[in-house]
Amino acid sequence: MHIHALDAYRHRASLVHDLDGRVKLALAVLFIVSTALTPDGAWLAYALLTALVLGVIVASRLGVGFVQRRAAVALPFALAAVTVVFSVPGRPLLAARILGRQLALTDAGLIRFVSILLKSWLSVQVAVVLTASTPFPALLQAMRSLRVPRVLVTIAGFTYRYLFVIGDEALRLMRARAARSSVLSPSKGGVLRLPKGGALSSSKGGANVFWRARVTGGMVGSLFLRSLERSERIYDAMLARGYDGEVRSLRPPLLRARDVVVALPIILALAAIQILARLSR
């Protein structure tokens, strides 16, 4: 079992995939900033932003369903914002007595909550399209061009490179743990059985939680030592191949006309939406 699933890139023959990574990153950040600046309750602006995002998703040929599934990762955090419906002062729509406190759901609070949800949903869709249409090395190059220090970008590149290797090691550790633990099942007459996922995946297995935590801690410690020794081997290999501490990279290609032609209208559209949002209030 390998962790190819960790690679977020999905190859398609699309306009969005073809764009320069720097342009895509800059546009994505600009879009997210623009969404953050959009005032609460500017529904027309949100609708236009949604249309823009949907247009980009369609142009990228990634599939609306695919993007929405990935975007769902931001959803649980919405719970954190729910209480804002009660705390923003405004015209009360619904009064309720919850846990002994008198709470009123206000119109301003509801508008604020929905606005936060929309901002979050729009931003995460853009981020999904960005990472699914841009190979990670190109993304790192793009960050270099945004003045992120070269050392950080190189470290991130190394992390990505070895993520899969060390992630596979972690999976092997978990498989080994599962294979070495079993559970005495009282209901089946004391027959030894291996629950799906191993004994430490159920609370019946493995004495108590402290023992389970200690075993897991040992796995973490073991993984650390292996990673450390691996990094030392990697460093020696780099030295043997002439590494002198200086990280060099190829100069990125110049922007093409296509990148500019796609970027300019989007920037103008975002600016127009912001102006519209403020005018329509």
Add this chain to the structure above:
Amino acid sequence: MLLNTVVPSPAPMHIPDGFLSLGVSLVCWTLAVAGVGVALWRSREALGERQVPLMGVLAAFIFAAQMLNFTVAGGTSGHLIGGALAAILLGPWAGILTMTTVVAIQALLFQDGGLLVMGANILNMGIISTVVGYGVYRGATALARGQRWGLLVGGCAAAWASVVIAAVATAVQLAFSGTSPLGVALPAMAGVHVLIGVGEGLITAGALAFVAAVRRDLLEPAGAATGGLRWAAAGLALALAVTLLAPLASPHPDGLERVAEDQGFGETAQDAPYEIIPDYVLPGVPDERLATIAAGLVGTLVVAGVAFAVARLRRQSAS
């Protein structure tokens, strides 16, 4: 089964885009950039040209370690975030760098955390959790004076504190942004993470016990700063700074006072026989919020002073 563990989200602390205001995001970015910049500089001093491959691979380790879990009870499982562990095993500066890389990759690859708010996520999980964890660890090991329990208890407490303080910082940021009132965000985040922190503490202690048994020499990491008490003070100061920001974000009375007002027994409380800092407001400071913070600082300095005095007395009596 294995695929489900592949995309880890150990704790609800990665803030997505849209939940922080632009102002709060920018302030957090500034602090994060400053912190990461210092960490880059100091770790290059300590590691030299080994910095890049070492940090890269160890960031991958933290990422993978977050996948290792154990069952706490029923369907819930405990995970590692790794801030304190990274600081203890790698030193504070390298710890900050590795955690920052992990947070950035989680945001970029998995949308676990937004792009605009990445500064805040780096600040919480990359810097605050690492520095607070390291500070508690160095303070505890200094108190234990080299005994083995200092390593395990210190590691456990460091991990717990790192998670809780990072959660408090997250709640404060949410409150300042107007996304979630402090009266709800703080108890919710802190409450959940007080429990999650226990799992983090146990795994961290287990990992430290393993490393101590197999490679004891690694527990004096190359990038470690000297001056354990200074780090303990730094960790304490950062934790304080985060918690003392809270009154700025909320005008509401604290929980017990609120309940007392609601239930009408606020009047039965008796006045204290003496009042040095009445109502947590330092007399003489005009602005009430600043006065609250000043009072908190004075109180904490008194407590810290007493703690240091006790530590000095113990050292004198031992030598």
